[in-house]
Amino acid sequence: MARKTSRSGLPGSVAILWLRHDLRLSDHRALAAALDEFGLIVPVFVLDESDENRWALGGASRWWLHHSLAALGAALRKRQSELVLRRGDSVSILRDLVRETGAAALFCGETHEPWLRSLTDAVEKAVGVPVHRRRVSTLFDAEAIRTKSGGQYSVYGPFARACRAQPEPEDPLPAPQSIPSPKRMPRSDALDDWGLLPKKPDWSGGFDTMWTPGEAGADKKLKSFLKDRLDGYGASRNVPGDPQGTSMLSPHLHWGEISPNQVWHAAKQAADRKKAKSGWDSFSGELLWHDFSAYLLRYNPEMPEKPLRAAYAKLPWRRDKAGMRAWQQGRTGIPIVDAGMRQLWRHGWMHNRVRMITASFLVKHMLVSWQDGEAWFFDTLVDADLATNAASWQWIGGCGTDSQPFFRVFNPVTQGKTHDPDGRYVRHYVPELKALPDRWLHCPWQAPQSVLGKAGLVLGRDYPKPILDLDRGRDRALDAYRKHVRGAKKGADA
Template identity: 45%
Template sequence: MSSPRTAPVIVWFRQDLRLADNPALHAAVESGRPVLPVFILDAETPGDWKLGGAARWWLHHSLSALNTRLDQTGNHLVLRAGNSHNVLKELIKETGAAAVYWNRRYESSARQRDSDIKSHLKEQGLDVQSFNATLLVEPWTVKNKSGDPFRVFTPFWRSVRSEVDPGTPLKAPSQIQSLDKWPTSEELDDWNLLPRNPDWAKDFPDVWTPGEDGARQRLTDFLEDDAAHYAGGRDRPDKPWTSRLSPHLAFGEISPRQIVAVAESHRETVGDKNTEKFLSEIGWREFSYNLLYHFPNFPEQNYQDKFDRFPWLNNSDTLLAWQRGQTGYPIVDAGMRQLWQTGWMHNRVRMITASFLIKHLMTDWREGERWFWDTLVDADLANNSASWQWVAGSGADAAPYFRIFNPITQGEKFDPNGEYIRKWVPEIAQLPNKFLNKPWEAGPIVLKDAGIELGQTYPEPIVDHSAARERALDAFKSLKEAA
């Protein structure tokens, strides 16, 4: 049995796969005791929200990158799969660990699990500590003047910006004291997180570099190359003017506190308007976690219960056409194909595709939420549920019911030269811009010259925009009248 001074500290990594600005790891190193970094693949706790396929791909590479970083400090990562509580008990018994540190999570299932583990381990005499590594401000600390959680983004973010000092990010430790005798670790490859046949993620490495180094480089590249266009250009899917930090944030390879600090250091060159707009998107993430914490059923239930009466059609054929990017509306299809091929979709196009599914196809927002959960490398329960409910109109601070994105004019406005559509829907690339967002209006000669046979090489629209819009408005109005 280890003596108190040599008994190791277990650092339980979760959504914090980094060394810098990691409070749990920092506290463990500062304790002066050996540190046992652990990641547990727990398929029980998340319930219905087990990691989707794209997120599993990212996790594999992120864990590999984390282990490389730990190796550089003279330490390494132990991998175990199973029930988190049971695995921790086994590791404590094997190593004589006297402490367990972790950074907090905010999903209902994880909060309950962590509370149970903390109570049990403290009863056993262990030092158990949890920290905030995920958010600028924890949800229970931000209240409105009535003492209630904020339900509207703007006053929430104004309060956070005016009252919260995120502080200076913690530096990564250069050395982490190791154990004399290590417990066994499972092999990452044996977890089968990567797709096999077919390898639908084969193009992901061309787009993404998972890991802490990749996150830091992505932020630097964005601030130096693209952020000066952000406020006016973030809605352009044909331009590289968004940060694409979302998967790095989702896996905790970078913290919001780090992002704020680095963004502020670039404010002079990026400009106040661009900096504030960029930081407000970090604010939306904070707001989404605020909603998830205070309304734990947010991912499964309508925030506004009147939407429980919504007359969804839920047609499996149109849902499949949407998933495959075969709706006949080019901007929608481009987004859905970008998602499938890269594990990510531009935010403006996420809103367009979500609106199309919900309002044009009258499909329950939860169907879209589940598809995005499985196909996004940045799948995040708080962001995903808040965004889908925002588009549906059923959430907090939601879009008004009559806001129905026109997929034709949205494409014309935000992809004015058609570069985005031509990249992801190459079968219609030869169409002139005039018809690119509405191929069905092109005459037979134009279609023939472009090598297109509607219904064969590219689908006819699966719904008529005007008719679908009126149908959706009638459905939403019926909710309003019944209220």
């Protein structure tokens, strides 16, 4: 097969493709640009565990990354290419690879994580060749989404309307049929040597039952969702007991195994065919929330650590080791909370409605900081996206730019009865309670002893008693808000 000749007329000219959260070959703007300009491509992934990155990969993310890189490597081999794996400092590794391959340019996807943006800047200064960045992980160019005064949006609604007023996202690009590479590729680490998979005991046993990392897995998830679930998405997405209720695309989008452009266009076309306007409106709104989270992080790099509303830094968060451990393990005695936390541990994922319920319980009822919850989710979620995770926790904590008011406290019993009325979700993840009637399932501590006895359930032995009184926890949170936040706001306005 003849090698492709670049526009510069140099058939042997080499470009490096630096991959991060864009582990795919289709609709990859950086890859397409490199192929358009250069004859030979060297795809590289660097596992950079620099101390400067406070948000290093959690255990669930490492599991996903291992399998996603394996899938990408196989896809590249089918196209006469190889994935070069290196572990260490990105700057020195990429600088050495440029020298070793004689590369004339480096291409990469644009990122919104602060440490990756800084790292890209450092690489650009060090490698001695042009670095070309392309948008690969958002629908819209953040620089193009501006208020009428030229500023940045801080509230989701106006941001989403501004996005919808933009021209449609670009049509997706097909995957290249071949990716020419140098005859002698650089040395690559062995993926297994990175130790990304958990050691014994293997806590990831339930992941395989739900996930197939990689571009093919992402495509299969998307097609299944559009075929069976898009029509009723607006309602079903709030029912955690419905396994078909959501798209399950979040980890694939986070790792860039599928582009938001691909999802947007495929869903819009399916909605038009099915006349599923309601489903499209709800689903496209979720895609825009993904963009909005990236937008917020881009312009507020402190968002994962600091409340965007400064007054909330004064809240007197509690250090509750025993309570935090009970929350993490799904042993709070509040069934819908425990079901969510057990789903998270078993599958590396939690239904979005239950994410809100469990987060509200931690922040409001337990008065434990949203940063502690954010860190746990980041370690245990396979879709641990820094932007979405931080924006969502700030939303539930009432301290972000676009937030649920702090004084709006989710009652987990009411939420359970509303969104899991038949108890399918709780009974699946908290089987100790499966014999309880629906009436008492979400509040077993209120059930008469005769009901508990008939269900073979002793609270405190078979299932925990609640770690706190819900009404008292709510009152404590509201009192802290009145004393430390509302008062600080008044002082700032005086």
